[in-house]
Amino acid sequence: MNLMDQTFEVLKSQNRTALIPFLTVGDPDIETTVEIIVQLEAAGADILELGVPYSDPLADGPVIQRASQRALKHGVNIRTCMETAVKARESGVQMPFILFTYFNPVLQMGLDLFFKEVQTHEISGLIIPDLPVEESGEIRRRADEAGVSLIPLVAPTSNERIEKIVSNASGFVYCVSSLGVTGERSTFHQGVEEFIQTVKKYTNIPVAVGFGISTHEQVAHFSQICDGVVVGSAIVREIESVIPLLNDANTRQEGLLQIRKFVAQLKA
């Protein structure tokens, strides 16, 4: 049982839902990312998705695309992202980390090295959005060996695939709230609640929902039917909006506080 599993156990015993924020590592820079992570935990984040910036993020909408571009300008790579997890831990952050990365950076690092580094860099889970179950056999095997959860995504279009996807899954199952890429939205796929209930029928591990969730009301709504709620683009947009504050030493604390307040009100 790794740190993330323990976190879900504790939350379950307290009848609470995990708030799982996402940020793009290195946006606007690594040092700031570490400070933002500290603020996110203070605001009530339970688990954190560390987004590895990628040149061709197929599953992401414009907000995370822009964040990736900003991070890539500083030469942030998959290794830097893992090192950021360690730095955050050294800064006192307790919550478990999930590495969210497209498959190609993993492949280029080499699977041997990647899983070795994952184990030594405080990573509890992996989300690889362009690695469907048919292609994931080897990665799943190695993740299991490394004691890291390969978190599967299920979509409203998965239908009869759900059972195959969630069987033997570990960590949690990530339900995609609607068709489309990441980004805030006001409406979700029709029948998303029913879809989440269907997924729950096939698995005993926690079920989280994400894609498009951006407001307190949406978090509250999904908290009633899920074990975790992921908020990504809304937080990345908030970070984007305070970059000018973060970049000025006089207003940096103000910027960090604004991010903290935004995340705190999601959960309140």
Place this chain on the structure above:
Amino acid sequence: MTQMPDQNGRFGPFGGRFVPETLMNALIELEESYKRNAEDPSFQAEIDYLLKQYSGRETPLYYAERLSQHLGEAKIYLKREDLNHTGAHKINNAIAQGLLAKRMGKKKVIAETGAGQHGVATATVAALLGMECKVFMGEEDTKRQALNVFRMKLLGAEVIPVTSGSRTLKDAGNEALRYWVSNVDDTFYILGSAVGPHPYPMMVRNFQRVIGDETRRQILELEGRLPNILVAPVGGGSNAIGMFYPFIEDKEVAMVGVEAAGKGVDTDFHAATMTKGTHGVFQGSMSYLLQDQHGQVIEAHSISAGLDYPGVGPEHSYLKDIERVKYVPITDQEALDALQLLCRTEGIIPALESAHAVAEVIKIAPKLTKDDIIVICLSGRGDKDVESIMAYTGGVQS
């Protein structure tokens, strides 16, 4: 070889399906529908009818006598895909996928385009079949190929300029995939090259193999034997795989795929995926890829928008590794010189993409003898490129 790809869409280690889960059922449905229809003679009959009566197939296999004489003793034939309706081989695939979309009950189609040829072909087929059409095109390419943008609009398509990344073909492909993820319920993605997730590389190859099938029949009629060398340009590689595939088992036929070297393979400005790339996952499949050591995709550069792509088809990647096809780079300048030579010797203005293949033949033909036969896949006509050639050369050098 004819069993490629396997049931997972793999050509050796290449291919596969690396896409968000949201698309998986759509791809499986597409594969099943394609296989079902491929066995239905009425589907092939519909395709054949439109290829003949609408696009004007078969295209000629033309003996380029003056070009041949200019380059020595070998006989050079041009497979005139430029004479297709809409001016390139892209229509072969667009017609077939359009008909498949119709059979699947889809009323909306989307496409990505680089040079605009596939966008124009898709817009054309959408008009013909009464479908709604959106074409994603890198903003940079909408400038380079303004005429094709207007052409697509005339045909009733909506052209969506893509402003992410390098604003070229790869980004248009990303955006088309993103749009498809959001609208997978009612939209058919007419993918234009032999790339992307399974079943596209297989399907596009099978819809383009008409090029090679015709060539084979024609050369046997004209010469009574197979050619020694086939030469075709490779961006994603749809015309090349269509030309090569029917000859794969003919060991005596050498094959050369020509990729874009831009300003040179040792500069930062090229699209020489086979020469300089390594294995990677890009836009849904494993293939050779231009990338840095961290797996970030590197932007490609070529004077030819259709070759300006950092990936390449998975089957080409496989054919390279088993050494069945040789892949060579040709620079912008070599392509331009070849374009002018073909204009002057044959009165044919080739597309810049096709000019890359001609340029390779300029290099190899002088070493061959009168017993050698070369076939060039002249994948498209050059009208679309005239403006950018003018801009590059500052007018024609006499």
